[in-house]
Amino acid sequence: MTAEEWEIVRLSLKVGAVAVAACLPVAFALAWALARGRFPGKVLLDALIHLPLVLPPVVTGWLLLLAFGPQGPAGAWLDGTLGLTFMFRWTGAALAAAVMALPLMVRAMRLSIEAVDQRLEVAAMTLGASRWRTFRTITVPLALPGVIAGTVLGFARSLGEFGATITFVSNIPGETQTLPLAIYSALQIPGGESAVTRLAMISVLLSLAALVISEVLARRMGRSAHVL
Numbered sequence: 001m002t003a004e005e006w007e008i009v010r011l012s013l014k015v016g017a018v019a020v021a022a023c024l025p026v027a028f029a030l031a032w033a034l035a036r037g038r039f040p041g042k043v044l045l046d047a048l049i050h051l052p053l054v055l056p057p058v059v060t061g062w063l064l065l066l067a068f069g070p071q072g073p074a075g076a077w078l079d080g081t082l083g084l085t086f087m088f089r090w091t092g093a094a095l096a097a098a099v100m101a102l103p104l105m106v107r108a109m110r111l112s113i114e115a116v117d118q119r120l121e122v123a124a125m126t127l128g129a130s131r132w133r134t135f136r137t138i139t140v141p142l143a144l145p146g147v148i149a150g151t152v153l154g155f156a157r158s159l160g161e162f163g164a165t166i167t168f169v170s171n172i173p174g175e176t177q178t179l180p181l182a183i184y185s186a187l188q189i190p191g192g193e194s195a196v197t198r199l200a201m202i203s204v205l206l207s208l209a210a211l212v213i214s215e216v217l218a219r220r221m222g223r224s225a226h227v228l
Contacts, residue, residue: 001198004173005182009202015090016158019097020105020151026153027102028147031109050103057163058099064096064168092169093176097161101154103226108153112146113139145219152214158209179203 033039034046052060070076070087078084088094110204116139124134140147162180171185183199186192 027105035113061164061167097158105150108150156210
């Protein structure tokens with residue numbers, strides 16, 4: 001592999017890691033609200049969260065451009081108050097990856113939270129445990145397999161993000177060109193088949209490793225939770 005290809009891999013891992021780290025607390029809060037909340041508009045919130053799964057990724061990227069572009073309400077505010085910009089930056093690629101990964105993360109976490117037996121939580125509070133202690137020592141450990149699985153799945157989805165990223169922040173080598181975008185660029189170049197093969201194999205291996213790790217960790221944490 002060339003130095004440029006290693007840089008593409010490094011950038012892809014960086015974008016995926018930042019996307020998942022930023023998305024994790026939001027995904028867990030939304031999963032908790034959907035699993036335990038009772039409020040008007042819950043069905044609409046659920047639909048909005050999962051909308052990126054059914055929308056064409058290009059549409060998602062266009063909506064991000066409208067919201068977080070230089071003239072967008074969120075983009076203008078973030079630039080003016082925090083000096084944070086997304087356009088043509090790797091941070092924009094991370095934002096697009098986070099939006100596309102969010103539905104998968106929320107779904108896995110929600111199912112795990114719903115699977116927690118609430119009678120255990122009631123019993124803990126009956127014995128004198130506070131809500132926070134019950135949440136920390138009962139709910140979180142039992143829901144942890146789904147949280148881990150959702151996080152790793154979100155990371156794998158971030159590595160494969162293409163449509164929203166190229167629409168939102170373009171395809172800039174060294175800044176926003178992640179693995180899928182680099183593969184697309186190599187396909188446009190005569191004689192780029194060898195580069196496509198190398199990058200595609202790396203993409204497959206990284207995604208496969210993420211899925212295997214997700215399954216292994218979920219099973220181990222599941223066994224630990226049953227022991228508890």
